[in-house]
Amino acid sequence: MKIRTWPIALACLLVPLAAIGVFAGTISVEWDPVVHPTLTGYKVYSGVEGGDYNATLKTTSTQAVVQVADCTEFFIAVKAMATTTDPEDDDGVMESLEYSNEISGWGAPQVVSRHTIKTNKIVPIEIRGLNFRPGAVLDIAGAVVTGATVVDCRTITATLDPRGAQDGTAMVTVTNPDSTFGASNSVTFYHGPEPPPDVGNLRK
Numbered sequence: 001m002k003i004r005t006w007p008i009a010l011a012c013l014l015v016p017l018a019a020i021g022v023f024a025g026t027i028s029v030e031w032d033p034v035v036h037p038t039l040t041g042y043k044v045y046s047g048v049e050g051g052d053y054n055a056t057l058k059t060t061s062t063q064a065v066v067q068v069a070d071c072t073e074f075f076i077a078v079k080a081m082a083t084t085t086d087p088e089d090d091d092g093v094m095e096s097l098e099y100s101n102e103i104s105g106w107g108a109p110q111v112v113s114r115h116t117i118k119t120n121k122i123v124p125i126e127i128r129g130l131n132f133r134p135g136a137v138l139d140i141a142g143a144v145v146t147g148a149t150v151v152d153c154r155t156i157t158a159t160l161d162p163r164g165a166q167d168g169t170a171m172v173t174v175t176n177p178d179s180t181f182g183a184s185n186s187v188t189f190y191h192g193p194e195p196p197p198d199v200g201n202l203r204k
Contacts, residue, residue, distance in 0.1 A: 048075070108180050131182070142162075166189065
């Protein structure tokens with residue numbers, strides 16, 4: 001016996017990651033509530049192939065944070081659950097007839113590298129982390145970023161003009177094309193004294 005209800009509408013939960021404690025290796029989702037007299041909650045299904053799910057998560061909420069492997073496309077769908085006295089349901093629980101719509105995506109990007117940069121000239125920079133998708137946008141507060149290129153899912157290279165940045169730690173944000181993003185305080189700018197000039201040719 002299964003629940004016959006309205007379809008569940010599933011969507012990515014695109015909110016600032018810090019606000020809900022999301023980290024790399026997770027996808028946050030939310031869906032519309034289901035009305036049923038004996039509703040007990042929801043079961044979230046996930047897997048690396050569309051329509052083929054090998055992991056589940058139970059919740060009484062209408063949102064969930066799903067653990068996923070880094071740099072891997074995951075597919076997610078949801079069913080509603082309710083109690084039943086039907087003897088065919090051994091555990092006393094029935095589920096929706098159909099899955100919700102399916103969504104897919106990677107875990108949220110994460111910035112892990114840290115840099116200290118003098119604000120006197122344009123420099124190349126390499127950002128290290130996880131879950132960087134092709135087309136990701138790199139932003140470093142207070143500086144101008146150009147030529148950002150996703151080398152692989154763990155590396156972004158770019159050219160950084162820090163000459164307008166203030167001394168101190170700057171927020172680094174990587175935003176994937178699906179609007180999921182991750183941020184980290186990982187670049188420190190400083191003016192500092194000029195180093196001494198280069199030494200000339202050594203003579204004996």
